[in-house]
Amino acid sequence: MNGPDLVVVAIDGPSGSGKSSVARAVASRLRYGYLDTGAMYRAATWWCLDQHVDLTDAEGVAAAVRAMPLTIGTDPEAPGVEVGGTDISVPIRTTEISTQVSAVATNLDVRDELRRRQREIIGLVGRERGGIVAEGRDITTVVAPDSDVRILLYASEEARLARRSTELHGNASTANVEATRDQIVRRDRDDSTVSSFMQAAPGVSLIDTSDLSLQGSVEAVLDQIASDLGRIRD
Ligand SMILES: Nc1ncnc2c1ncn2[C@@H]1O[C@H](COP(=O)(O)OP(=O)(O)OP(=O)(O)O)[C@@H](O)[C@H]1O
Numbered sequence: 001m002n003g004p005d006l007v008v009v010a011i012d013g014p015s016g017s018g019k020s021s022v023a024r025a026v027a028s029r030l031r032y033g034y035l036d037t038g039a040m041y042r043a044a045t046w047w048c049l050d051q052h053v054d055l056t057d058a059e060g061v062a063a064a065v066r067a068m069p070l071t072i073g074t075d076p077e078a079p080g081v082e083v084g085g086t087d088i089s090v091p092i093r094t095t096e097i098s099t100q101v102s103a104v105a106t107n108l109d110v111r112d113e114l115r116r117r118q119r120e121i122i123g124l125v126g127r128e129r130g131g132i133v134a135e136g137r138d139i140t141t142v143v144a145p146d147s148d149v150r151i152l153l154y155a156s157e158e159a160r161l162a163r164r165s166t167e168l169h170g171n172a173s174t175a176n177v178e179a180t181r182d183q184i185v186r187r188d189r190d191d192s193t194v195s196s197f198m199q200a201a202p203g204v205s206l207i208d209t210s211d212l213s214l215q216g217s218v219e220a221v222l223d224q225i226a227s228d229l230g231r232i233r234d
């Protein structure tokens with residue numbers, strides 16, 4: 001628990017489960033801050049490539065990330081990402097970054113550094129705004145296991161492939177789903193070697209969004225928050 005002046009909502013889940021969309025909408029509704037920790041790993045990958053660091057050089061990658069001048073926006077209405085004053089909100093979402101980010105995210109020294117920054121942001125922004133919704137793969141378990149609300153947002157592999165395929169290609173045809181598979185299934189397999197996000201840890205509430213609309217997922221998370229905080233929903 002974080003005390004009456006700061007509510008921390010931690011959301012984890014596999015790729016395409018809807019963490020970013022749902023966490024951002026929930027933070028907006030509650031007027032809380034929003035932290036997309038995946039964007040930090042994506043920014044670290046962009047930075048290493050920009051600095052011509054070989055991603056297989058674990059020590060070189062860790063040193064580069066420790067020196068990364070990252071500013072991550074925490075306003076859910078406009079969560080920008082900048083490195084050294086350059087806006088990289090769009091480049092970090094490219095397939096080039098999505099296919100390489102796990103190489104950086106599985107570097108344990110990188111994880112130590114980014115977790116340290118994440119805890120700092122959660123404390124600072126959470127206190128400023130009265131609360132923060134932080135999402136990723138290890139927020140409920142490692143970054144902020146004492147969060148007031150801990151949720152694992154789940155969706156079946158089929159639902160997640162269809163969502164990402166629709167987002168990237170406009171539909172979930174068989175060809176498009178197959179083209180998306182690496183970004184969902186292989187990435188989750190690689191990321192699972194350092195974090196546990198396919199099953200809810202003890203004390204973490206599981207919300208299965210496979211058959212929910214985006215709005216339905218947002219409402220389910222708001223209901224869980226109200227229930228865990230012992231509040232009546234607005
Ligand atoms: N029921 C739902 N709940 C959440 N998102 C949904 C739902 N249905 C469709 N979507 C869509 O799924 C897509 C993936 O969502 P989002 O990017 O938030 O997932 P994510 O878990 O953050 O993925 P990643 O970890 O790969 O970034 C978005 O286009 C979102 O609008």
Ligand SMILES: Nc1ccn([C@H]2C[C@H](O)[C@@H](COP(=O)(O)O)O2)c(=O)n1
Pocket residue numbers: 015037038039041042101102105106135136137138139187191195
């Ligand atoms: N807390 C976190 C957040 C993200 N990652 C990794 C896993 C993903 O491959 C990558 C990008 O995340 P996304 O934007 O797709 O949510 O970062 C992690 O290991 N821990």
